[in-house]
Amino acid sequence: MNRRTFIKYSVVGAGAALAGVKTLQGGIIPVQPKASTMVGMPICVAPLADRDLDPLFEDMRKRAGVNALFPFIYSHEPHRAGVPPSPHFHGGNYARPNMQYYKDLPLTFEDMHAPEFGGIDVLARVIPIARRHGIRVFCFVLEDNQLPPLVAAHWEPLYEVDHHGNRTAGHPGGPCFNNPQYQAFALGLVEDYARSYDIGGIMWGSERQSGLLNTLGLSQSSGIDVSRTTCFCEFCRKKGRDRGIDVERARRGYDEAERFVRKNRAGRAPRDGYFAEFWRLLLKYPEALAWENLWVTSRHEFKAALYRRVKAVNPSLLFGWHVWQNMSFSPFQRAEEDYAVLAENCDFLRPALYNNVAGARFLDFVKGADESVFGDLPPEDTLRVLYQQLNYQEAPYDQLLATGLSADYVERETRRAVEGVADKPVQIWPGVDIDVPVDPGQGHCTPESVRQAVKAAFKGGAQGIILSRNYTEMKPANLSGAGAALRELGVTI
Numbered sequence: 001m002n003r004r005t006f007i008k009y010s011v012v013g014a015g016a017a018l019a020g021v022k023t024l025q026g027g028i029i030p031v032q033p034k035a036s037t038m039v040g041m042p043i044c045v046a047p048l049a050d051r052d053l054d055p056l057f058e059d060m061r062k063r064a065g066v067n068a069l070f071p072f073i074y075s076h077e078p079h080r081a082g083v084p085p086s087p088h089f090h091g092g093n094y095a096r097p098n099m100q101y102y103k104d105l106p107l108t109f110e111d112m113h114a115p116e117f118g119g120i121d122v123l124a125r126v127i128p129i130a131r132r133h134g135i136r137v138f139c140f141v142l143e144d145n146q147l148p149p150l151v152a153a154h155w156e157p158l159y160e161v162d163h164h165g166n167r168t169a170g171h172p173g174g175p176c177f178n179n180p181q182y183q184a185f186a187l188g189l190v191e192d193y194a195r196s197y198d199i200g201g202i203m204w205g206s207e208r209q210s211g212l213l214n215t216l217g218l219s220q221s222s223g224i225d226v227s228r229t230t231c232f233c234e235f236c237r238k239k240g241r242d243r244g245i246d247v248e249r250a251r252r253g254y255d256e257a258e259r260f261v262r263k264n265r266a267g268r269a270p271r272d273g274y275f276a277e278f279w280r281l282l283l284k285y286p287e288a289l290a291w292e293n294l295w296v297t298s299r300h301e302f303k304a305a306l307y308r309r310v311k312a313v314n315p316s317l318l319f320g321w322h323v324w325q326n327m328s329f330s331p332f333q334r335a336e337e338d339y340a341v342l343a344e345n346c347d348f349l350r351p352a353l354y355n356n357v358a359g360a361r362f363l364d365f366v367k368g369a370d371e372s373v374f375g376d377l378p379p380e381d382t383l384r385v386l387y388q389q390l391n392y393q394e395a396p397y398d399q400l401l402a403t404g405l406s407a408d409y410v411e412r413e414t415r416r417a418v419e420g421v422a423d424k425p426v427q428i429w430p431g432v433d434i435d436v437p438v439d440p441g442q443g444h445c446t447p448e449s450v451r452q453a454v455k456a457a458f459k460g461g462a463q464g465i466i467l468s469r470n471y472t473e474m475k476p477a478n479l480s481g482a483g484a485a486l487r488e489l490g491v492t493i
């Protein structure tokens, strides 16, 4: 059986049919979605640890036909656990690390195991109950954005080093893809899940981008510390040297980028213009761009290794990537996160297309861009230019916070993803916004807005959907809006 045939018969549940059929020419023929199409639901850990799960699964089945659960089973972030932030928070693996998969690492069982909720094996508890409701469980692993101080001591050697030579412990840095110990840990983790539990698959989430983009402040998290950008650890330096890159010149390029943004943030406009200054920086330090590519390609190599490990253990497991929403706002990250390349090492992709909360996130990106490469333009013009570059038709600057992005954005981004992977047997399961938290003054989801977004995803060619981003955040009526769309489409009955 070749890989394409295999995928066709191995989708979650009882062998789902594809909702869009890919033609030999790579086009998409929309086909009415069928029952058993992927309808995924991410969820934080807390309710899974001690609550009666039958009513919970019954509710998601009844409201929206959920047939796959994506618990945040590995994370060091309190909100993924479903608990308030606290200096005593630990996090980690909410299943149970089987130590034979983590040999020769500086990490102990206690370093990896989440002690919250009495340290119970949440995965072992959830899987059999979910199965009774026709729900398969997928492990959702979140690459760490922040290391809690409580666990930092043993983890920090696996983390990136910024361009000033300081070890990072989180955003905008993270664990280093070229660090052999982090590679060994990550490979051990996916093998552990694949061998130890009866799961449907694994989704890996990496909400990160490369060092130069962070140094330039080009992120949906505007205002990031541009002095903490990465990675210049011993492993990356060696890999860079082996590729013929002058490491010190690359590092000085990052220094220069940091000074560029600091001056802009202080209101000192470059004499020759922001864009000219940015381009001059690249002319002067092409090594910085080579370093950027080193990070991007190292990440792809890391992803390929994870995918190969899971498939070597059990080819029937589905393995895929959550794609950070920053890609929706940044043409720079869009260039680096090429769907055609992502598709080489996965069975599915879940682009985060949270249209409601996207308004605020987009404006944040515009703010960062205007302190950097786009500084020559007023923010409303920057937004207009980005819409053109990204192919959106959305609300103007002064309305975006209240309106968010439309269902049309969901459709366009889904179609771009589907077309991007068109010659590969990869399914697109967009993450659709159901009450992703917003700040005061921002628009809110409604049953109708959710219904439109879900329908737009399938109109764009999606083969499934992941209702997002966390069941416990969703208003029941809005989740029912997703269910209404899925019923109209024939996905659930």
Ligand SMILES: [Zn+2]
Binding pocket: 160, 161, 176, 177, 178, 179, 231, 232, 233, 234, 235, 236, 237
């Ligand atoms: Zn590194």
